[in-house]
Amino acid sequence: MDTLYKRPLRAPFRAGPVTSGDQLLLRGLALLSALLLVVTILFPLYSMLAKSFHDASGLFIGLENFQRYFSEASLYRAVSNSFVIAGMATLISLLLAFLYGYGLTRTCMPFKPLFRVVSLIPLLAPSLLPAISLVYFFGNQGVAKELLMGHSIYGPIGIVLGLVIWVFPSALMILMTSLSMTDARLYEAASVLKAGPIRTFFTVTLPGVKYGLISAAFVVFTLTLTDFGVAKVIGGQYNVLATDLFKQVIGQQNFQMGAVVGLMLLLPAILAFFVDRYARRKQVAITGARAVPYSPKPHALRDRFFLLYCSLIGCLLIAMLGMAAYASFVTFWPYDQTLSLKNYQFDMMDGGGWAAFYNSLQMALLTAVFGTLFIFLTAYVSERCHGWRPVLNLIGGLTLLPMAVPGMVLGLAYIFFFNAPDNPLNGFYGGMTIMVISTIVHYYTVSHLTAVTAIKQMDPEIEAVGASLKVPQYRTFCRVSLPLCLPAVLDISTYLFSTAMTTISAVIFLYSPDTFLASIAMLHMEGAGDIAPSAAMAMVIVLTSTSVRLLHWLLTRRLSARLQRWKGA
Amino acid sequence: MSQAHSLDLFSDQLSEGPAVDGGAAQMHRTPSPPYLQVFDLVKKYGTFSALDGVSLAIAAGEFISFLGPSGCGKTTLLRAIAGLDFQTSGSLYQDGADISWLPPDQRDFGIVFQSYALFPNLTVAENIAYGLENQGTKKHQIAERVAGLLNNVGLPGAEKRFPGQLSGGQQQRVALARALAPSPNLLLLDEPLSALDARVRVHLRREIKALQHRLGITTIMVTHDQEEAMTMADRIVVMNQGRIEQIGTPREIYENPVSVFVAQFVGTINLLPFTPCGPDTVEVAGLKFRCPHSGRHKGTGGVLAIRPEDIECTDVHDHDANCIDVRVESSEFLGATMRLKLVQGPDLALIADVPIRALRGSDIRPGQAMRVRLDAERIRLFDEAGNC
């Protein structure tokens, strides 16, 4: 063994690591992100929590607001109503989506891509749209009123139906992921062991998608529990939490009680969030990386059954959209069935007119641009910044939190925080900025996870190679990391754009007369009894979302051609 | 330092770099000042020590391999040398300068990762030129340099292709060219061959070694493959549990392992518990063996180690003290040798590699009786802790 040489004396003494310029930049960005997330997520939620323990004059009164809430039957009845509605809607939509997803993943029926596209229809418009369609189908003048056998669509039946349609794509997407992840070898094993189809279903299929079902159930439950649009249009006299929250805050300007209702919505949502996270982790754990993808074999009877079933559901979804589209052109439903563009003269209605639509476009664009930029950069920083655990953990927690916060609660929290007279940021209140911020925050988690997945898929040593070649990290980011993540960036911006076009829940509390949005205009027109113009606005939104998704599809196709070249033939 | 390397480094390797004639042999004779020194490096993750006081010196132009099982700290050590992960304490000197706490972009090294980490969206030429563009090198010079490097790694004319269109071995060559492009004085290779299939691996081994020899660039390679380390490195640093077990030439490591761990990790070896009995004699499973050159240890007992090739076939006429009569339990044909599993009673089992030449004419069957001799010169003894 060689003798070690004495420490050379000419070397300067250093106490600790010299942070590189790259890391300094990353840390600066991490700090900025953390700060912005704290201000836009944590502070508002805290303000809401605080508000629920104070009275109108700002005096701390402990649990008095809660006592009042639970002592008024008309208020707390909304809690049980909401849970009943959400529970039923969840059950039905899970069943329908499971069968639909099964058809798409486990059978050889034809037209699968078409059915996939059709299933996305409800995502193209605010949740008011299914409700409006239901009014045209089953309302007093509805074309299929008889089907309800004398029951009124205004009330629980209508809410559940509307919610089922609206959450169908969300349930389907989760279930399909889980259905397509099951290991084919389990089925081979089952058939070798001579298990019949029913036994196989209960011993292989169901356990395989168990966590997918749990995850879907809780996601859908939260969505249905906290949705406002459907209950607003078709709820009639049936009180639910979301509409109650609106009544308290906007109708009676009773912010303290609003905060209490907001907490009623927030708590189950947070619980559901943790169950969902747990289920997703389990799902990943039971499907190892070496699973063999299942590819179904033709089976005439089964395939025909699912073709029939999916066609039925598909037709219902198309009919939902088609009815609203048709009604939007009818001059005066039901008495003057001539077709005209009268209902598209939004400037003659409540709700901000065409300007609302242009506002929506503007907001969606700003959300997509700034949201993608911020979300992707934050995800990159949190993945690539070394050390600084507390700051990165804070970012990690805050990026997951928005998924557990219902939109209305977020909007309410924003009122409390940004409208406080002593908040230096209260200039944002009522402006476009705050709506853009709230929309980004509301849809943060999904976008963040998309970004993180893409970044994790990149070779973790790309930046290290860059550093060893003395290339600043921002350059490597622009030349390599960003181009590699472009598909994810496109996905995120499209997602943000289309959700911004259709969102109601958070912005309902934040718009001002100058910043009316198309979705809010729908709500107002419907509220003033102008249902057909509301349907017409929905059509404009649908057209916009569809165009954007089409554009996304075209871009992704071109991009994937390039990616294929990178990956090699 | 970077000025010392001109762009035509490859065409005129002999004129450049320190200790071009590299290799351990020269260094052993006249110790030149070490190029890289590591002093008492410690890296802790919570209570776990990934590096537990590592010190070593590397001469300019040497090819060093860090060898050890996964989790032994070899990659941690490499990343600390690169500045990719900072040590908890300890210091590093490169070419006389303290680099202990410098970020990677202020150090002088090129690195090749196990995954190659090629930029998939850039062409081969763009990948290799990546570190050059930043230095303000002129376009045509870059092109020349890229072509020269590609020639050197045996991929001439691959400039326009994308990494995804290349085989694993070809990608590895591009990664090597990219690391070498800015003429670093230290090349770090992190398990460079482990993602390749066996035949390509053997081929690339030789090529990398040759290239390193040609360039005279100080090189550190992390590997868990002892064969790779043995064939490529001038010296091997065997690591275990965050510590250096032994540093030495491949031959030293193989022939004189300082611990049971090294003996076991490098090559195959028989390990037999012994108790001492008298001078130069130990007892194993009731049998007495003579071992005059077995190292310092006698103590109260420990492990006797002998390589399979140091067990020779002999016959009844051999009355050497280290001869034992055994029975063949099973045999494996390895080409040049036959690997025999030999047993003597219930307590003694041995593996012996016997040259085919020595077995010509005799048929080896399970159950067959045999007489073998354990070469007394080649027996090593370790204490109960596994050390000399």
Added chain:
Amino acid sequence: MKVSLAIPEKTGNKKYAAALLAALASLSASAEQAELTVYTALEANDLKKYADRFNEDHPDIKINWVRDSTGIITAKLLAEKENPRADVIWGLAGTSLLVLSDQGMLQPYAPVGVEKLAKGFRDANDPPAWTGMDAWVAALCVNRYEMEKNGLPVPKSWKDLLDPVYKGHVIMPNPASSGTGYLDVSSWLQLFGEDEGWKYMDGLHANISRYTHSGSKPCKLAATGETAIGVSYAYRAAKLKNQGAPLDVVVPEEGVGWELEASAIVKGTHNLDAAKKLMDWSVSLRANELYNEGYAVVALPGVAKPVAHFPPEVTERMIENDFSWAAANRARILEQWSSRYDAKSEAE
């Protein structure tokens, strides 16, 4: 000043563009534009018309509307009491303005020509805290086809609506959010007395299928046949009839509640001068002619001309309305109403 210039897309002439920009710059420099935040419960489809007419005379004042139902605008104003965002209120129920006036939130101002207004149409104080614009009157919107289909007799009075045959066929606005809803409730309490009035509402509640957020929605729902009878107001009924809705307008014979639409300056405004100009204009002849396009009864005597489809018997059936009573008791009445009937109320 409102400047809208369409710049030709392809001028191809830089000099022209530069001149245009220069002109634009000088225009915006010379015209100091005031902006007023105006809270209102006027019909949404009238807002543009109102602003345009006003801007014909005052092009230098830009109106930023904040519109919602009467109840919500009132609640909003009350909630913002410490930190008011509105400059002017133009078109809000008189009762609400009385409430605000009691809270000391209005800036008294006598607009030029206020003395010409009919007596009930301005605050009795001098200078008045608010001035009236027009009056809107309750009425029933009855869908001819739906009545026929369900074999319902056309109701003639409020009391007729208690008939169980109407169960589930009547929709009325929620008084907490809608000014029309409140004028109904306050008129019943005045017409029948408090005890009888609440008893009447208990009975009516049994027939009501839902309470809407807006005052015009019941009439619109009746117009589209979603309900047979909508308790709403005459102006909306007349307008929908104009559009071809199969509606009959019924003015109950006991008498109908009515409400003033009025305007006022919000105390603490930073644009007092502009606010005064708007108030001056709001009592002018031109303004009253504008009001008359939708309302049969306006503040300036002698202006009103008959409005198409407006039931002529309305004016004689308007009750003696005690606005100060309605304002003073608003909070109490609404609280009582909410605790009795809120479960049937529509969101908002």
